[in-house]
Amino acid sequence: DAGVTQSPTHLIKTRGQQVTLRCSPKSGHDTVSWYQQALGQGPQFIFQYYEEEERQRGNFPDRFSGHQFPNYSSELNVNALLLGDSALYLCASSNGETQYFGPGTRLLVL
Amino acid sequence: GENVEQHPSTLSVQEGDSAVIKCTYSDSASNYFPWYKQELGKRPQLIIDIRSNVGEKKDQRIAVTLNKTAKHFSLHITETQPEDSAVYFCAASDSNSGYALNFGKGTSLLVTP
Numbered sequence: 001d002a003g004v005t006q007s008p009t010h011l012i013k014t015r016g017q018q019v020t021l022r023c024s025p026k027s028g029h030d031t032v033s034w035y036q037q038a039l040g041q042g043p044q045f046i047f048q049y050y051e052e053e054e055r056q057r058g059n060f061p062d063r064f065s066g067h068q069f070p071n072y073s074s075e076l077n078v079n080a081l082l083l084g085d086s087a088l089y090l091c092a093s094s095n096g097e098t099q100y101f102g103p104g105t106r107l108l109v110l
Numbered sequence: 111g112e113n114v115e116q117h118p119s120t121l122s123v124q125e126g127d128s129a130v131i132k133c134t135y136s137d138s139a140s141n142y143f144p145w146y147k148q149e150l151g152k153r154p155q156l157i158i159d160i161r162s163n164v165g166e167k168k169d170q171r172i173a174v175t176l177n178k179t180a181k182h183f184s185l186h187i188t189e190t191q192p193e194d195s196a197v198y199f200c201a202a203s204d205s206n207s208g209y210a211l212n213f214g215k216g217t218s219l220l221v222t223p
């Protein structure tokens with residue numbers, strides 16, 4: 001049974017560009033949450049998807065958007081990239097309170 | 111919103127000693143408290159969790175305690191080993207928010223042989 005997977009593992013973009021990150025949840029999980037982890041900090045909640053809809057949202061601008069597909073996989077989109085968007089982006093899947101994290105996508109914005 | 115504070119930010123212990131990490135939270139609606147261990151360059155891994163209807167939970171060398179009245183919870187690691195060295199994060203969440211996790215800033219634990 002594969003755990004949570006994410007792609008790509010690393011990504012380099014320039015300011016103003018757009019990026020799409022992908023997440024496949026653990027088998028049996030129907031909820032996907034996305035977090036941003038800056039270097040040396042704890043993960044910050046971006047948003048959560050359940051039944052293909054955004055159910056909860058953290059304190060992030062609407063440049064950050066997402067989608068969940070019928071197979072429960074999810075995408076995170078970030079538009080108009082800023083230098084400060086450089087971070088590790090983690091997704092976590094769950095079917096209740098316990099969340100399991102993927103390996104993350106490390107995004108560098110130049 | 112929920113605010114989670116975690117102390118200390120760094121902790122150095124000798125192998126075999128105990129380590130304690132403490133967290134406080136602000137939202138009385140929080141009812142689920144997981145702890146994650148993150149090694150350098152790796153994903154956060156759940157090591158133990160506790161729900162608000164329980165005061166203490168133990169799993170081998172790891173234990174967590176919860177004081178709902180004081181809004182604080184702690185991680186206790188006994189008989190520490192060098193492989194326990196990592197960054198540990200506490201988090202708080204509640205069912206009303208879909209269990210979205212609010213993390214502390216982390217504790218970097220170093221266990222020296």
